[in-house]
């Protein structure tokens with residue numbers, strides 16, 4: 160694959176694709192003045208003031224991803240596999256999906272027999288497997304509706320957003336390789352195919368872009384002067400990323416999409432893990448797991464490599480780095496840390512080529528560094544959070560007795 164359409168929407172002062180991540184790591188390792196603490200009965204107290212962004216903690220080629228028990232990973236995929244057709248019908252069908260909230264009469268009036276362009280924006284796209292599963296259902300539904308001539312013509316663009324530039328490119332290349340239903344956004348030959356684009360940036364970078372109709376109004380269909388094509392978008396926020404936030408944080412985050420991004424007919428598809436069984440949660444992220452240990456050490460190594468220089472040698476992810484977890488009863492969250500067995504100290508230079516300043520990072524022997532957290536919100540609280548964000552639940556799907564739900568959310572009146 161020679162080139163792939165990946166736009167970089169991160170801070171424009173960045174010189175290299177890795178730079179804004181580097182700033183985030185530097186900021187996290189500088190630590191803040193407040194010392195936090197978590198106390199789990201039967202375990203030593205953990206105190207911390209430094210962190211490494213969760214985005215660094217991705218498997219590398221030599222780590223078996225399947226050995227990592229992300230609670231919702233397989234459940235969300237199973238839901239998409241089973242109900243993908245229903246989601247696709249709602250997203251690509253002639254009736255505005257948000258019209259499921261209105262009366263049958265109003266719904267009929269909202270029916271759109273014209274052409275439709277659907278933009279699927281995948282926030283924190285990661286491995287792309289869930290999106291691929293959903294897009295295959297959308298492709299099938301498009302072909303089925305095409306046969307019925309309703310809507311007249313449907314086209315789809317898939318925009319995978321992630322902060323990890325290299326990983327995103329590699330995964331998009333894999334998706335395109337040997338997959339005839341997809342077409343690289345760079346190429347002209349894409350009639351009838353799902354156009355694939357990469358967007359390297361954070362959730363907030365993409366929020367800014369979407370608020371200004373980026374990713375939807377820069378489509379080929381739009382540029383060809385076919386503005387009359389109905390535009391609909393669906394924003395995917397999967398992998399239970401919502402549970403990395405507290406409920407007030409999640410409600411503010413979703414509220415920004417509800418008020419600034421969702422137009423009439425647009426939707427959000429959000430995956431949430433509700434597991435409140437602490438034993439199960441702790442077992443899923445077990446400190447005893449070789450795979451999890453390898454995974455976090457690899458994350459330390461990634462962060463060191465991005466910092467470069469002395470940091471790459473000191474944060475090498477070797478056996479010096481321990482993986483430690485705690486259940487935080489007070490806040491109802493599972494917390495994951497790394498801890499260096501020895502004192503670590505290194506100099507880091509500024510990201511800006513014009514700035515020669517350096518700073519010293521010091522980690523005490525045994526100091527804890529926060530790497531990830533998962534809140535375990537109850538079903539009722541999650542649904543209240545959607546309500547507070549100004550979002551209506553159009554539909555919820557679950558898998559058998561599992562703790563995972565997929566919610567399709569929308570607003571009765573878009574912006």
Ligand SMILES: C[S@@+](CC[C@H](N)C(=O)[O-])C[C@H]1O[C@@H](n2cnc3c(N)ncnc32)[C@H](O)[C@@H]1O
Pocket residue numbers: 213214232282283284285286287289320321322323360361362363396397398399400
């Ligand atoms: C938990 S994984 C979810 C991956 C995939 N969506 C899934 O459901 O399997 C989180 C992904 O989001 C990315 N990510 C984490 N924080 C992000 C942020 N603030 N902005 C954009 N992407 C982020 C990470 O790089 C990672 O690929």
